[in-house]
Amino acid sequence: xxxxxxxxxxxxxxxxxxxxxxxxxxxxxxxxxxxxxxxxxxxxxxxxxxxxxxxxxxxxxxxxxxxxxxxxxxxxxxxxxxxxxxxxxxxxxxxxxxxxxxxxxxxxxxxxxxxxxxxxxxxxxxxxxxxxxxxxxxxxxxxxxxxxxxxxxxxxxxxxxxxxxxxxxxxxxxxxxxxxxxxxxxxxxxxxxxxxxxxxxxxxxxxxxxxxxxxxxxxxxxxxxxxxxxxxxxxxxxxxxxxxxxxxxxxxxxxxxxxxxxxxxxxxxxxxxxxxxxxxxxxxxxxxxxxxxxxxxxxxxxxxxxxxxxxxxxxxxxxxxxxxxxxxxxxxxxxxxxxxxxxxxxxxxxxxxxxxxxxxxxxxxxxxxxxxxxxxxxxxxxxxxxxxxxxxxxxxxxxxxxxxxxxxxxxxxxxxxxxxxxxxxxxxxxxxxxxxxxxxxxxxxxxxxxxxxxxxxxxxxxxxxxxxxxxxxxxxxxxxxxxxxxxxxxxxxxxxxxxxxxxxxxxxxxx
Amino acid sequence: xxxxxxxxxxxxxxxxxxxxxxxxxxxxxxxxxxxxxxxxxxxxxxxxxxxxxxxxxxxxxxxxxxxxxxxxxxxxxxxxxxxxxxxxxxxxxxxxxxxxxxxxxxxxxxxxxxxxxxxxxxxxxxxxxxxxxxxxxxxxxxxxxxxxxxxxxxxxxxxxxxxxxxxxxxxxxxxxxxxxxxxxxxxxxxxxxxxxxxxxxxxxxxxxxxxxxxxxxxxxxxxxxxxxxxxxxxxxxxxxxxxxxxxx
Numbered sequence: 001x002x003x004x005x006x007x008x009x010x011x012x013x014x015x016x017x018x019x020x021x022x023x024x025x026x027x028x029x030x031x032x033x034x035x036x037x038x039x040x041x042x043x044x045x046x047x048x049x050x051x052x053x054x055x056x057x058x059x060x061x062x063x064x065x066x067x068x069x070x071x072x073x074x075x076x077x078x079x080x081x082x083x084x085x086x087x088x089x090x091x092x093x094x095x096x097x098x099x100x101x102x103x104x105x106x107x108x109x110x111x112x113x114x115x116x117x118x119x120x121x122x123x124x125x126x127x128x129x130x131x132x133x134x135x136x137x138x139x140x141x142x143x144x145x146x147x148x149x150x151x152x153x154x155x156x157x158x159x160x161x162x163x164x165x166x167x168x169x170x171x172x173x174x175x176x177x178x179x180x181x182x183x184x185x186x187x188x189x190x191x192x193x194x195x196x197x198x199x200x201x202x203x204x205x206x207x208x209x210x211x212x213x214x215x216x217x218x219x220x221x222x223x224x225x226x227x228x229x230x231x232x233x234x235x236x237x238x239x240x241x242x243x244x245x246x247x248x249x250x251x252x253x254x255x256x257x258x259x260x261x262x263x264x265x266x267x268x269x270x271x272x273x274x275x276x277x278x279x280x281x282x283x284x285x286x287x288x289x290x291x292x293x294x295x296x297x298x299x300x301x302x303x304x305x306x307x308x309x310x311x312x313x314x315x316x317x318x319x320x321x322x323x324x325x326x327x328x329x330x331x332x333x334x335x336x337x338x339x340x341x342x343x344x345x346x347x348x349x350x351x352x353x354x355x356x357x358x359x360x361x362x363x364x365x366x367x368x369x370x371x372x373x374x375x376x377x378x379x380x381x382x383x384x385x386x387x388x389x390x391x392x393x394x395x396x397x398x399x400x401x402x403x404x405x406x407x408x409x410x411x412x413x414x415x416x417x418x419x420x421x422x423x424x425x426x427x428x429x430x431x432x433x434x435x436x437x438x439x440x441x442x443x444x445x446x447x448x449x450x451x452x453x454x455x456x457x458x459x460x461x462x463x464x465x466x467x468x469x470x471x472x473x474x475x476x477x478x479x480x481x482x483x484x485x486x487x488x489x490x491x492x493x494x495x496x497x498x499x500x501x502x503x504x505x506x507x508x509x510x511x
Numbered sequence: 512x513x514x515x516x517x518x519x520x521x522x523x524x525x526x527x528x529x530x531x532x533x534x535x536x537x538x539x540x541x542x543x544x545x546x547x548x549x550x551x552x553x554x555x556x557x558x559x560x561x562x563x564x565x566x567x568x569x570x571x572x573x574x575x576x577x578x579x580x581x582x583x584x585x586x587x588x589x590x591x592x593x594x595x596x597x598x599x600x601x602x603x604x605x606x607x608x609x610x611x612x613x614x615x616x617x618x619x620x621x622x623x624x625x626x627x628x629x630x631x632x633x634x635x636x637x638x639x640x641x642x643x644x645x646x647x648x649x650x651x652x653x654x655x656x657x658x659x660x661x662x663x664x665x666x667x668x669x670x671x672x673x674x675x676x677x678x679x680x681x682x683x684x685x686x687x688x689x690x691x692x693x694x695x696x697x698x699x700x701x702x703x704x705x706x707x708x709x710x711x712x713x714x715x716x717x718x719x720x721x722x723x724x725x726x727x728x729x730x731x732x733x734x735x736x737x738x739x740x741x742x743x744x745x746x747x748x749x750x751x752x753x754x755x756x757x758x759x
Contacts (some may be wrong), residue, residue: 163680394595395597404611416599506643507598
């Protein structure tokens with residue numbers, strides 16, 4: 001994990017600074033970052049694992065593959081943070097560097113890196129949680145079957161621990177959960193918080209120190225998870241407005257996006273097949289593609305519906321909860337640490353436990369729903385809370401000043417006030433839901449080379465991908481991942497971006 | 512009209528009670544504009560919120576029109592320094608929000624009252640405009656319109672002009688003053704919190720000066736200058752000096 005984080009930070013610094021300082025780099029890098037951030041990570045899984053593990057079919061290869069995957073989940077977000085931080089540096093400081101004829105390295109070390117530090121700190125907190133999710137997911141993924149089985153044999157890891165539970169090891173599992181909670185708490189409160197506070201020193205802007213600054217910083221990093229949302233939320237800064245015009249250009253590049261994806265997948269596909277020693281597969285026939293694609297589309301449609309109804313449930317619970325908690329100082333102080341800890345437990349870990357819940361555990365649809373919910377409801381809750389907490393106190397007091405009833409208060413003040421946070425949270429939540437599908441729709445357990453299916457929904461894109469990985473059916477796999485990616489990217493562009501524009505224009509409180 | 516009777520307020524943070532206001536008393540009579548001033552952060556806004564019924568004093572009481580203030584009331588209205596308008600509602604809707612507590616009114620009546628308020632504050636024609644599209648001065652006018660919509664007897668102004676540029680503030684001061692003393696509006700007493708001494712001498716009948724935290728009343732002055740007040744006269748400067756000397 002730490003290796004991946006280190007890699008991510010380095011990558012982010014290089015890419016982010018480059019993009020912020022060079023117009024041409026900016027035009028190319030930012031859309032790429034956005035694409036990569038939108039592609040559901042778990043779509044990368046089979047290819048990265050196949051590719052790397054194929055080359056190094058051993059302990060090193062397995063860990064390397066996992067690290068690369070976690071890297072892909074964390075780096076884009078941090079890179080965006082660096083980009084924005086550098087973009088936001090007041091021109092005066094940059095002029096200062098020119099005037100004092102600072103060398104390239106001096107500029108980087110004395111200005112760009114410190115300027116980015118606080119953003120890296122914020123974004124790391126969220127990226128960490130995301131990374132954990134994929135870590136546990138990747139540790140239990142099984143690729144291939146039988147003789148060609150390439151389950152990732154990581155001897156130690158929390159995902160593996162979860163798997164053991166599936167084999168009936170209750171004691172270990174309980175210890176595992178406790179261990180994770182403790183580790184998360186320690187990690188969060190000792191390391192990440194210290195890092196964030198230390199990097200406060202390097203902030204360029206002066207901000208009044210509030211008591212509850214710490215949680216707000218964390219919420220902002222949750223908020224930063226999605227590229228689109230992050231950009232428009234920080235629309236006070238000069239640097240970002242230049243970015244939005246890049247996004248406009250990017251709108252035209254949707255074909256571009258799919259093309260790149262196809263190329264990448266093609267490459268990885270070839271590499272993994274080549275290294276697994278099998279014969280080079282011939283290009284599948286068109287009719288095969290067509291029939292497979294229709295299967296994919298059905299699965300996609302089902303999953304689409306699934307994502308949205310789970311989202312609806314999360315909204316029904318999360319939106320009012322978020323508002324209520326954040327309106328009361330006492331509630332907030334009491335409840336939010338608990339929420340943070342629970343939300344840090346990566347959902348894949350909970351899978352084995354969920355399977356044991358009476359009734360729910362037997363119903364695959366319910367299992368899937370619950371897993372997705374556990375993964376994404378936090379995005380909504382925390383973002384709504386952040387939205388409400390950034391509202392000025394006077395505004396929140398308005399219903400009391402005019403002693404209007406509770407319905408008027410919610411309709412006129414609290415709900416609209418939460419709206420920007422809610423939209424941001426929704427964008428992130430839906431993205432997370434798509435990723436969670438791959439874990440929630442199909443869950444297997446491997447004992448001594450034998451893989452048993454513990455829970456699967458009737459149909460869904462996540463299941464399709466899992467099954468295709470298991471059967472080494474590369475045609476379906478590619479089609480499925482590409483279709484899913486295309487859908488998500490197009491949806492982001494057309495729906496989310498418009499909604500976000502509308503909402504921020506009307507509903508941001510800026511006096 | 513308004514009687515602040517030996518009001519004290521302590522903040523309870525981490526066991527040790529922190530005194531903010533200590534034994535503050537003042538009165539605002541009918542047709543009187545009382546200004547409350549003091550060093551930054553001394554608690555003048557807090558005092559105003561106690562009068563508004565938003566904060567309960569640790570000891571002492573506030574009476575408005577002979578009844579004790581136990582919470583926000585329709586006959587006491589407040590205008591804020593930062594306007595505090597709902598950015599997602601039009602000017603008219605913002606004013607109507609002020610009437611939200613009046614269950615006895617129909618929607619039609621509420622709308623009519625709100626339109627009337629906007630007209631009085633010079634915003635006729637701007638009913639369907641959103642706060643984001645309004646200038647600072649106009650936003651504050653909406654704030655005033657909202658405060659006036661419930662036909663209050665007491666108006667509380669919390670540094671209403673500090674967020675405006677000088678020219679706008681100048682204009683709005685004059686307009687607000689004539690609005691408030693106008694017998695056709697319901698307002699009969701005004702308490703103005705400000706740290707702008709010139710503004711205070713221009714507008715107030717009486718000035719109450721608070722000390723820095725924990726705040727107590729340092730002095731009270733009845734400003735005896737004929738209206739309209741000439742800001743360039745020697746007497747004016749003399750009064751300003753008197754307030755400054757109480758402040759230091």
